[in-house]
Amino acid sequence: MLAYTMRRLLMLIPVLLGMTLITFSIVHLIPGNPAQVILGETATQSAIDDLERQMGLTEPYLVQYGVYLADVFQGDLGQSLRTRGSITNEIGPRIAATFELTFFAMLWAVFVGINAGIISAWRQNSWFDFLAMFFALVGVSMPIFWLALMEQWLFAQELGWLPAYGRQSSVDPIEPITYFFVIDSILHMEFDRLVTVLRHLVLPAIALGTIPMAIIARMTRSSMLEVMKSDYVRTVRAKGSGQFIVIYKHALRNALIPVLTVIGLQTGVLLGGAILTETIFSWPGIGRYVYEGINYRDYPVIQSGILVVAFLFVIINLIVDLLYAFIDPRIKY
């Protein structure tokens, strides 16, 4: 297990280097003159020269990459062209906002997805199975940003049940401690604010979680059907255990192993989908940060946002892989 962990960590090195090479290209390898592209057609020559000097664009590529790598390694993600602020400082609270959103989206996706999958497998070919699998199929075919827009229109604007924008009430903000507002409001013992925060979470979390939910439901169903056919489940049944015990205590444990892999992969999809969801719900997370970067041609922001999200994705996959080896003793590495 330890050897496997070490090997897995070593394998990360080329991946992380490759990732920085790609994000490096976003600013430094733009065809033509990068400074000109970033500043637009109307930029003056002196502004272009200034930017080139500021970003070190006149150096050879290898030197530029070396400087970039050294900066990233020290946690310096550069300077935003728009706000002139340090990206490292700006991105911190946004990572927390994105994590909070993806956590609740995943919670919803896992809870509903796994249970729908179990019931579908348990009552195979019933109307529930048919309906659940139909919705799962529609769920994976839907553009996530369209679902978000429709939710916003129906539940926020037409029915007025839930807030349409933001993380919290703009007139009554929470004093941030961890920047996870759910945790912060609990730490402050402010439960009416907690309710506000949770209400803001509902629509974006559901929009973001729908595709993973559909995929998890389909995966759980097929995995469950396979396990239910196995000998040990038949033995448990022969022992006289009730259906509930058979499913939740015995069958589910083995059925969940492939589902776990899917959950890990889907977390990456969530981080990518966050760009679209956060844009629509004005969620001040890292996805919206990248979107704003795109709109203002703020290339260092796009570059750093992508690097940070990809890095988080790699770490999550690492954790899932290790967990996988840990919970399934049949796998020997």
Place this chain on the structure above:
Amino acid sequence: MNTKDDKQHSEQLVSNPAKLKQQQVEAEEMEVISPWKDTLKQLRKNRLAIAGFIIIAFFIVVGLVAPFLTPYTFSEQDPVNRLQSPNMDHWLGTDHLGRDIFTRIAHGARISLMVGFFAVTGALLFGTLFGIIAGYYGRWIDMLISRIFDILLAFPSILLAIAVVAILGASLQNALIAIAIINIPIFGRLVRSKVISLREEEFILAAKAQGMKSGRILRHHILPNSLAPIIVQGTLGFGTAILEAAALGFLGLGAQPPTPEWGKMLADSRDFIQLAPWTLIFPGVSIMLVVLGFNLIGDGLRDALDPKMKN
């Protein structure tokens, strides 16, 4: 006993030459049922896959005849009739510039299907090429290609697409290239693992023993035997590519105005959602239907091509 039966049987056959001929014909027909025909037969029985084919055929036809469907063009503005709800003149209503939404969706079908087609074809060709090279030759070249795939797959796909478009500049063509690039490692890994398992098969060894050259083995034995998963992934990838193109369009990184790309249409109409929800409902439904169509066909193909699923 047996010999007697056989004798009787053959006598019968001889006495009835017409029947004999018929039996021969039947035997020949039995032999020519190829795996592909078998797949087609399986597909025809799959009602969901048929539904998928119908949906896609519908959008292909709409895309083909788009210019002849309505008296409007996709970029023609008509400020007097802006934000009209669906009516006899404008079947799906008009947008904030008075453009006919049905006309724009029909032209959008062309764009989405074309982006899907070229992105998947590009990803499939390059992915298969790299996958075969990595899987068949192994050693350092496998190491190199696999690590590059790892790096590309380390990004959530839409982020990698944004990165590529950020480097190349925002346009429909660059969005297409970006989508092709992010899908290359998906095909590549699939083909690589298939090739690695095939490489150890006895018929490949036999071909080598006969002195067949690598290129010929690859073309005549490895490639045809890896086709099934490539086809399934290609069909499913079509849907994903269309979703990705719409997402890039929505973020302003794909098609530029006035191109009626579906994702871009959604982005442009965002501010009018309360006033004119139809400007958002119909483009979204179109994306969903096309992607659903490809997913249904892809699922059907997988069931038909995967021997493990056969009853």
